Amino acid sequence: MVPVASVDFTSQLLQYFANGVAKGSTYALMAVGYTLVYGVLQLINFAHAEVYMLGSHFAYYQAKWGGYLPDEPGAKPESVPILLVGTFIAVAMLACAAVGMLIERVAYRPLRNAGRLAPLITAIGVSLFLQYGGQVVFGTEPKLFPTFVETEVFEIGSVKIPNTNLLIVVTTFVLMLGLTLFVSKTRPGAAMRACSHDMRTAKLMGINVNATISLTFAIGSALAAVAGVLVAMDQPAITPLMGVRIGLKAFVAAVVGGIGSIPGAALGGLVLGVSESVVGGLWDTNYAEAVAFVFLIVVLLLKPSGLLGKATREKV
Amino acid sequence: MSDPILELADVNVYYGAIHALKGVSLTVRQGEVVTLIGANGAGKTTTLATVCGLMRPRSGTVHYGGEDIGRVATHQLVARGLVMAPEGRGIFPALTVEENLRLGAYARRDKAGIEKDLQHGFEIFPRLAERRRQRGGTLSGGEQQMLAIARALMSQPKLLLLDEPSLGLAPLIVQTIFETIDNVNKEGVTILLVEQNARIALKHSHRAYVIESGEISIEGESAALLDDPRVKAAYLGEG
Numbered sequence: 036m037v038p039v040a041s042v043d044f045t046s047q048l049l050q051y052f053a054n055g056v057a058k059g060s061t062y063a064l065m066a067v068g069y070t071l072v073y074g075v076l077q078l079i080n081f082a083h084a085e086v087y088m089l090g091s092h093f094a095y096y097q098a099k100w101g102g103y104l105p106d107e108p109g110a111k112p113e114s115v116p117i118l119l120v121g122t123f124i125a126v127a128m129l130a131c132a133a134v135g136m137l138i139e140r141v142a143y144r145p146l147r148n149a150g151r152l153a154p155l156i157t158a159i160g161v162s163l164f165l166q167y168g169g170q171v172v173f174g175t176e177p178k179l180f181p182t183f184v185e186t187e188v189f190e191i192g193s194v195k196i197p198n199t200n201l202l203i204v205v206t207t208f209v210l211m212l213g214l215t216l217f218v219s220k221t222r223p224g225a226a227m228r229a230c231s232h233d234m235r236t237a238k239l240m241g242i243n244v245n246a247t248i249s250l251t252f253a254i255g256s257a258l259a260a261v262a263g264v265l266v267a268m269d270q271p272a273i274t275p276l277m278g279v280r281i282g283l284k285a286f287v288a289a290v291v292g293g294i295g296s297i298p299g300a301a302l303g304g305l306v307l308g309v310s311e312s313v314v315g316g317l318w319d320t321n322y323a324e325a326v327a328f329v330f331l332i333v334v335l336l337l338k339p340s341g342l343l344g345k346a347t348r349e350k351v
Numbered sequence: 352m353s354d355p356i357l358e359l360a361d362v363n364v365y366y367g368a369i370h371a372l373k374g375v376s377l378t379v380r381q382g383e384v385v386t387l388i389g390a391n392g393a394g395k396t397t398t399l400a401t402v403c404g405l406m407r408p409r410s411g412t413v414h415y416g417g418e419d420i421g422r423v424a425t426h427q428l429v430a431r432g433l434v435m436a437p438e439g440r441g442i443f444p445a446l447t448v449e450e451n452l453r454l455g456a457y458a459r460r461d462k463a464g465i466e467k468d469l470q471h472g473f474e475i476f477p478r479l480a481e482r483r484r485q486r487g488g489t490l491s492g493g494e495q496q497m498l499a500i501a502r503a504l505m506s507q508p509k510l511l512l513l514d515e516p517s518l519g520l521a522p523l524i525v526q527t528i529f530e531t532i533d534n535v536n537k538e539g540v541t542i543l544l545v546e547q548n549a550r551i552a553l554k555h556s557h558r559a560y561v562i563e564s565g566e567i568s569i570e571g572e573s574a575a576l577l578d579d580p581r582v583k584a585a586y587l588g589e590g
Contacts, residue, residue, distance in 0.1 A: 225453075225454060225457070226457065229443065232443045232444075232445060233443060236441035236443065237454075238424075238429075239403065239425065239429065239435050240429065240454045240457045240458075240502075240506070241426045241429030241430055241458030242454075242457055243424070
């Protein structure tokens with residue numbers, strides 16, 4: 036994020052706010068994955084954070100094999116062409132969608148009727164497996180992420196906004212809008228909504244519940260891949276453990292916003308990102324995360340179903 | 352006599368260690384209304400759940416339209432015209448009446464036919480037309496039952512399974528619901544009806560089975576069962 040040079044309080048605040056919106060967008064993009072899966076299965080997919088990590092690694096290795104790593108011998112000097120960046124991201128999305136569906140198929144589906152605790156434990160298991168498996172496969176050293184976009188900083192008044200942040204916010208907005216339209220307007224979207232209300236009745240409507248659940252995982256995972264790449268572009272080192280913190284925060288964002296609600300995930304992400312950035316900037320970055328979690332507790336005490344969450348539905 | 356559309360042969364179903372259906376055999380023929388009556392916990396709902404693939408028999412066979420459907424998924428059965436309106440109606444409370452109805456047509460692709468059937472549903476139940484933009488959860492019990500039946504009809508059923516359509520409804524509403532069931536049957540839909548309200552179920556069906564503790568104990572023409580002393584004593588509150 037951008038250091039603040041000015042001492043003027045208002046412009047400082049605005050700067051932190053702008054930084055927070057970008058940070059919050061990545062939380063939102065991740066939070067949506069937790070919320071979609073929770074909406075359908077009432078399961079917290081802890082492995083979601085590792086899908087995010089895989090997303091950035093998938094993009095990284097494509098760039099590496101394409102010869103776009105800056106510090107490698109024989110590397111192409113210029114930054115990655117924009118079309119190729121698009122391809123890298125698309126491939127990472129598809130690969131992560133496949134991983135997400137595989138995780139559901141292997142670790143959650145066999146436990147579908149086993150109560151809620153068992154899949155929660157396997158979720159933690161898959162998450163740890165991917166963290167440590169990632170360290171074995173990718174190595175523990177942080178990897179410098181290639182330059183996908185040359186950084187440029189726009190100035191609006193006294194507020195400095197790097198183009199990467201702008202890209203993060205715009206991409207998130209477009210994807211969230213697309214997702215909302217998909218869920219509310221399309222046939223598979225209707226199936227997702229029906230499954231989230233009542234899976235048994237959804238079957239009786241002729242909905243293929245297993246396919247719908249797979250689709251839910253695929254969508255959430257593809258969005259996590261985008262988040263992984265966007266964040267890697269902004270803070271250039273990636274590691275197999277990079278998902279842990281953002282995963283936790285995105286989960287918090289989903290709960291603060293009202294888990295199961297897509298607009299809630301967006302709002303929760305933004306609120307968390309902005310509060311973290313503002314507190315970190317004005318006070319102390321060490322307290323920023325603590326404040327975020329205090330915030331979680333306060334919201335849940337006042338509104339246990341989250342900011343935009345609905346009170347628990349009676350299942351008639 | 353017309354061909355059987357549904358045949359259960361010696362079906363055994365378990366919930367864990369509980370033997371819920373003990374060798375149930377029953378037949379529903381094309382065009383009939385068949386009712387399955389019995390007390391709470393006798394196995395009525397389990398029978399329907401087994402027919403539509405929500406439960407699987409441990410032994411015995413279920414044939415629908417001459418085909419063994421013991422391994423066919425519920426959503427595929429819906430596409431083949433085996434449709435259930437579940438007990439408790441299974442309305443999506445947060446979705447509007449119209450959205451509920453359109454989900455009933457989920458397995459279909461014929462847009463014009465769907466619109467036509469939607470209008471037909473509103474003709475059968477004008478109350479639903481008045482409330483089409485209202486959320487399902489705000490409807491009264493009777494209206495929800497109407498919605499459940501109308502939604503099941505949106506799936507173009509050949510065989511319609513109705514689980515306790517009279518449950519929790521005022522007598523007048525029950526009458527309306529059963530008149531509709533008669534009409535749906537006259538339009539060519541075969542019906543398997545599960546009921547605790549034996550009297551009305553027997554009056555509105557051709558044949559009937561009585562289930563007790565997971566076993567079929569009595570079967571026959573509905574008119575005959577209305578006069579059967581055993582049925583009278585146990586299910587009609589007479590004798």
